[in-house]
């Protein structure tokens with residue numbers, strides 16, 4: 001399945017293997033929650049079809065600062081997105097900017113803070129829920145603004161964007177796991193259940209994405225404590241999973257933690273363009289076959 005490469009005949013402009021990427025960010029999913037409850041995704045690992053890494057999040061382990069870390073590869077002390085209350089456009093070059101400059105089609109189904117960082121700030125729900133403008137970094141956007149907006153609907157939004165606009169880079173960002181963690185605690189059956197629901201959605205979506213020729217990565221911004229918190233330095237807050245599915249990844253479990261700042265340049269490599277000059281030099285990521293990385 002590593003290179004189905006099916007060129008699904010959808011009529012899009014680009015069907016080359018290796019230049020199309022779907023990134024899934026499961027907000028608030030700690031590493032152990034991923035490895036214990038994402039049964040379908042772990043099946044891909046167990047059966048030799050996916051790589052799993054452990055990522056240590058940047059600090060503070062908060063959502064908006066870590067969206068910026070994931071998408072720009074820069075730390076909060078440099079990019080200035082130091083808290084959830086910093087509501088403005090990013091001053092950095094994001095993966096969306098770089099992909100657009102490379103002539104790729106970008107799309108996102110994501111929480112409205114992602115729109116505020118890269119398209120428009122502040123977010124106006126009556127204006128900004130759906131955005132289609134190829135001059136913006138996120139050319140096709142579906143942005144939700146309630147933390148309890150169902151993940152089932154969010155993934156359906158993402159599929160609509162994918163099937164309608166055939167993006168080269170699709171960013172899918174869910175919020176129900178984080179929401180359940182805050183409401184009921186990270187040790188609650190509600191938190192666990194929200195993870196299992198997302199897994200069942202991924203079990204339907206991922207095979208379609210593979211068949212359409214996408215490389216897929218699945219990760220989280222930060223984790224969650226049993227008491228329903230994040231923002232600090234504990235392993236429950238900082239340790240998240242990174243799954244890699246597709247030809248660039250040698251399947252397996254890689255125990256050596258990798259820094260979260262490596263994910264943006266990883267996405268650049270998977271999309272076959274250079275990282276921004278502001279992105280940090282990345283360590284060798286084991287099991288990754290991306291020429292730009294020079295990795296093993």
Ligand SMILES: [Zn+2]
Pocket residue numbers: 028063178179182230
């Ligand atoms: Zn949260």
